[in-house]
Amino acid sequence: MEINILTVFYLIGSVTFILGLKMLSNPDSARKGNLIAASGMTIAILGTIFLYKDEEGKSLHNYAWIFAGIVIGAVVGTLAAKKVKMTAMPEMVSLFNGMGGACAALISIVEFNHLVRGYETGNPAMLYDLDKTTVVIIMSGLIIGSVSFAGSIVAWGKLNGKFKDYAFKGQHIFNLLLLGLVLLSATWLVVAPPENIFHLLFYGVFSLALTYGVLFVLPIGGADMPVVISLLNSFTGVAAACGGFLYDNKLMLTGGILVGAAGTLLTILMCKAMNRSLKNVLIGSFGATPTHATAQKAAGNYKEISVSDCAVAMSYARKVMIVPGYGLAVAQAQHVCHELEKMLEEKGVEVKYAIHPVAGRMPGHMNVLLAEADVSYDKLLEMEHANDEFKSTDVVLVLGANDVVNPAAKTDPDSPIYGMPILEVEEAKMVVVNKRSMKPGYAGIENELFFRQKTSMLFGDAKSVLQQLVNEVKSL
Amino acid sequence: MENFLSWIYGHQEYIYIVILMVFLGIEVIGRVPSVLHTPLMSGANAIHGVVIIGAIIVMGKAESDNYLALILGFLAVILGTLNVVGGFVVTDRMLEMFRKKEKPQTPKGA
Structure with a gap:
């Protein structure tokens, strides 16, 4: 019964997300749309806390921890959002986005440990027999969430002047190699997990993904920051959707994919406004290489x-x-x-x-x-x-x-x-x-x-x- | 091949949801005027905070002797809540300004 009510709550949540996004597209209804999405989210969160049952039919516990976490997050989040100046809004959005990415990565870490714990206690007997789909989803959530977290923090730091643009020679190739290494290690862990070092490999992927997130955003110039934040926003959406697969949760899935798709389109629209391709923005390393030619030409009175x-x-x-x-x-x-x-x-x-x-x-x-x-x-x-x-x-x-x-x-x-x-x-x-x-x-x-x-x-x-x-x- | 096909069969529900949501996301955003781009990005940012539900499940399932799960889950709940609450509040603040603007317009026109 309870789980059925929860399903209805999630259904309501999904509809409010879609409605909310739709109403955000009109200046007159935008504010109401935001409130509708927020109320859908509240219903879903409360429903999850009190009505969720795992596969064995057990309810959640650790309520004190959950509520403490929510109260801390809500108070800090509200204060930060209320106090931030209008000029600093973009940084704030980037920072909140990074929090979501980190949340997705942490979930992946816990779930991976949960998964291999089963193996360590003999079920399944072989590491190789872990459910491949689950491992793929955990790894995707980990990588995308970490890149989004690290990238958002760098974008936040760049926008408020804490970090400067930084690029070294051949950084794009280095970045590509790093990304390749991340994906390769993750594939290794999925296809043929090495018995002794799988923990090491997992955390290796985690730290490499974080490094990639930093190096991915660092060389991109300030003028392109909006595009990058929008892109990272859609990344976090996909990371949230990974959680949806993991917990067979349709609300996380629909919300995450919705934001992933919408964010990607918004990113492309922004690139179009600058008449550049996304590839050019990401690889082009705007402003990182000083343009001596223009600088000299322009010098005059x-x-x-x-x-x-x-x-x-x-x-x-x-x-x-x-x-x-x-x-x-x-x-x-x-x-x-x-x-x-x-x-x-x-x-x-x-x-x-x-x-x-x-x-x-x-x-x-x-x-x-x-x-x-x-x-x-x-x-x-x-x-x-x-x-x-x-x-x-x-x-x-x-x-x-x-x-x-x-x-x-x-x-x-x-x-x-x-x-x-x-x-x-x-x-x-x-x-x-x-x-x-x-x-x-x-x-x-x-x-x-x-x-x-x-x-x-x-x-x-x-x-x-x-x-x-x-x-x-x-x-x- | 056989494996792949049966995987698709087993996960068809998800595949449908993903494909439909991708189109829906594009459709919904496609009509947003550029004036609302910032609030929209912020609103979408708040919505992907739905990842908090995963964090709550992690936290609520953690055995009391599993400190890693407890600590990371607790952290995840905090971060997820920050994303949700902060995201919606910031969006509301931005949109509040859009509304405020309409009021002085009416007396001007009258």
Whole structure:
């Protein structure tokens, strides 16, 4: 009876996951979708704790441990999620993703020990007779979970500046060999487990998979981090699905595969937005090799503009386009930005935002930030629309964006971002670029735009510069 | 060959679920506007936290003398809960901002 009720709970859970994801696709229902998925998850978790029966019909025990773990996780998770700044959201998602991966890997470790314990006590008599399907699933969960965990932690560290890009010569080949070694050892363990060293082999695979996760993400440049997080997200989904096979649990299976498939598609969509293939992102080692050619070519004179000149230019323009980037997020300048937008609109200036799909550290990052500052939806233009409108724009204000407006993507085949669609800000009559310094952007590439005739530089922290602009516009 | 076919026969239920879920996942995500990409990624991140169920089973089955299972299971429960709770809360926080934005729009239009 209880197990049948649990089955119904899992069924409800699966449906809420699908519904939740579907409702997340519409701004009006998104929040409700998230809550629906969360309630489905709660039902499933509580159901598992109280109603689960193993093959022998025994209920779960160790309730104190389970509840202690859940309480600790829930308190820490809620606090972390509530306290994190909007700018640090991508790191946070990456970190939570890593926790899920680690959870899957730990489950595999326990289940492997459980499995070989049977062998050590004589059932089955031969190591060779362990159920192959189960071993394959345990190994998959272990490898995918570990790679996802290690990779997510590195991605988290890179996004908050704890780790730098790091690559050595021939790293791709080394990585491929390492991955080959991981898969080979795992296959060995499945096909013909060596009697004496199978424990060693198992933990060897575990540590090699962790190492691979680190080396896999380390050389990938910052501009590609969103793609990597999305990819690791789908990895964890597949790792969770492995648990579904292991426990014959349809909810874990459906949830995991759903996220695995959706995450993979999202990853591909992001790559498309940058006009690159996934292979190119992963093997291409964006920004790891310094591009001397571009750097030298770009070196030249740039001109600066004063805050008051910029304020005048914008106040008397007909149309102003704002191109936000990570600099805006770092400076927490979204509210001031909205204030400037309102000031200009009062003066009869048409203000719009041009949003590049990969601006910031995650797709949609800018939209979330600007939404926080109450910027209305219809002011946010996607790349194609924005590019149509630049021709009729008087002033473009680039706020801490760099690579997404770099003309090298169109003109310089040697550039690592060559081929990426960009916001063609040069079509406008005047471009003002706000940056903290002349340092190249996150991808580590010089930007020719800054040295062009039409471009003026406005140095300083985005927030303070915008505040000054607001004051100037007000006093005009 | 015989083995392989009987393996497929024995696991057909799973194979069906996997294939259908792959298509469903692609179908559901395919219509998401790019503005919602970040919350969507975060929401999906919370959903794969369903791995917590595996952790609960591991923990709940562990014999009281099996310290490895107890410790690792306990850790897995904590990490899984972090993934679930943190994931849903972060997503909700992001989406809250999208909703807040709609309110000032109405007086503006009125």
